[in-house]
Amino acid sequence: MDNNNTVNFPNQRQRNAVLRFLHLYVISYVYFFIFTSQFSPLEQLYKNGVLWLCKHVFQQQQVEYIKMTGSGDTTLDYWVVAVNIGLAAIAALVVILTDKKQRTFKDLHWFTVVVVRYYVAMIMLSYGFAKLHNGQFPANSIGRLEEKVGDMSPMGMVWTMMGSSTGYTFVSGLLEAMGGFLLLFRRTKTFGALFSMTVMINVALLNFFYDVPVKIFSSHIVLFCVFMVSGDAIALYRFFILHQPSQLRFQKRTSDKRWKRNTLIGVKCLVIAFFIFSSSSMLFYTPPAVPMEGAYSVEKLIINNQRVPLCSNDSVGWKKILISHAGKTSIILNNDSTRAFQGLVDTGKKTLTLRKTERDNIYAYLHYNVQKDSIIFAGNIGSDSVRMKTIKKKKEDYKLNRRGFHWINEYPFNR
Structure with missing residues (x-):
């Protein structure tokens, strides 16, 4: 009995260390992606740094920083993902080696979930509102209507399909916006994450199978939704698979003073107002009239x-x-x-x-x-x-x- 305990104890420590490393790695990668993605003010600075690494360290002279192409799947974008993976692993390893208390980083995990919630909500609202009225998928132009189907690119086919049906495009945008709204509140975050993940899986599949160059970004939004529901995975498994009673975790506010709670509520209202205001500008866009169209x-x-x-x-x-x-x-x-x-x-x-x-x-x-x-x-x-x-x-x-x-x-x- 004592021999078994002696053998299993180091294995358990190794297992815990691996789990803590993977946990910190995922959290680190989330922050690296958010702070260097296309919606971040640091994107250009970070990409220039990755470009320098490609040319001077990895000897990839053919890599270029191509701006304003509409593509999020350039060679440099894949290098950014690779660098993020490496930096996240290094950051996690440094924390593991320097953390003598072997903490579980539970509070950091929940804080990261909050950050991811608001980030994905911003993305869902932005793309959702863009589909509601002549934004991302405007009505097909004369040039598009005259183009032969066989001469269209796969991406052009998707844009033609979406542009030919105002109703379908509107409902698609409405579903994305609903997912974003649900993520803004703690009580609906799990449902919002599942809802957004379902919507974004369809978007990601269109991007992959019709060669729309937003594969990296849409895939990460799906993975972020998975990250948000990961803390409730056991409860969801018990409820949906085992048909057993279960309860989702609810992270209460830890502020013990009223003014702190009111401040948090005020900041949240400002953030939500900013998301809605910045995303809804496309609702008022009217394309210019085309004489003799x-x-x-x-x-x-x-x-x-x-x-x-x-x-x-x-x-x-x-x-x-x-x-x-x-x-x-x-x-x-x-x-x-x-x-x-x-x-x-x-x-x-x-x-x-x-x-x-x-x-x-x-x-x-x-x-x-x-x-x-x-x-x-x-x-x-x-x-x-x-x-x-x-x-x-x-x-x-x-x-x-x-x-x-x-x-x-x-x-x-x-x-």
């Missing part, structure tokens, strides 16, 4: 008094004029190649001016005349005179926008 299919084209065949496969004739954004116009040529221009529509003078860039000379200067069933463009393309008859197609003329919702479908409308 539409796709203009060329029915007849005359250049220098000579008619250009529409069925030809040349790079001279125009097949379509796409006016999809304010200040931008695309021309699809007969050979199906596309040329993008800066387009200025003057509705007073009824003119369309095309330039490659603001400083370039005018590429095309066209007057337009709206007739009953067509629109005539006449003017110059470079030194050539041109006149073309076009048929306009508006957003509401596309099947994707025109179909709408039907309770009853005798046959599936799968076109």
Whole structure:
């Protein structure tokens, strides 16, 4: 009996040390990620430091700091994750070796849960409000509606799907915002974490399987939700799996004085107000109107008094004029190649001016005349005179926008 105790005791100490290390490692990594993520003011400084390590220590000369790309999955971002993993392990090891009392760091764990709660709540509210009204997924532009499905990127397919259904996008944003609100309060934090995790798993899967470059960030939000419910894992297992009565942990405020409690409540109200105010700005965003918006299919084209065949496969004739954004116009040529221009529509003078860039000379200067069933463009393309008859197609003329919702479908409308 004594021999067994003597053998098991060092094993138990080693096991406890490993668990304490893993616990501290997770906590350290959480802070490293939060303070260096895309919403942190330290992001740029930290990435510059990681970039220096890549070039001078790891000899990764090809790594670059590419700013404002919209991608969170750059090579440097993966290096940031690797460096965070290493620093978190070092921080945990230093604490373990210097902590003579072998503390469990229970208070640090609960404080970290609070930090993660508010961080994930901010993210959920931000992305949720962005989906409620013409934010993250605006209605599909003329250029997108004219694009062939087979030529779309997987990410473009997701944006097209979301942009084609205002209702689905609104509900998606509402669910994300609900998850954020639930995380703001201690009594609903566990439900909020489970709710947010369910929503974000779907988001992460879309990012992974449609190659949306937010894989790192969305995966971490899911893992943060797991971290928040980890303290209630046993209670949840007993309730959902074993069907036994269980009770979730509730961390009460430890402030013994009234003024401290009131101060905490006041700070919390300010934080919530800041989250809502900073996230709800997209609710009041109205995209600028696009004069002459539409796709203009060329029915007849005359250049220098000579008619250009529409069925030809040349790079001279125009097949379509796409006016999809304010200040931008695309021309699809007969050979199906596309040329993008800066387009200025003057509705007073009824003119369309095309330039490659603001400083370039005018590429095309066209007057337009709206007739009953067509629109005539006449003017110059470079030194050539041109006149073309076009048929306009508006957003509401596309099947994707025109179909709408039907309770009853005798046959599936799968076109």
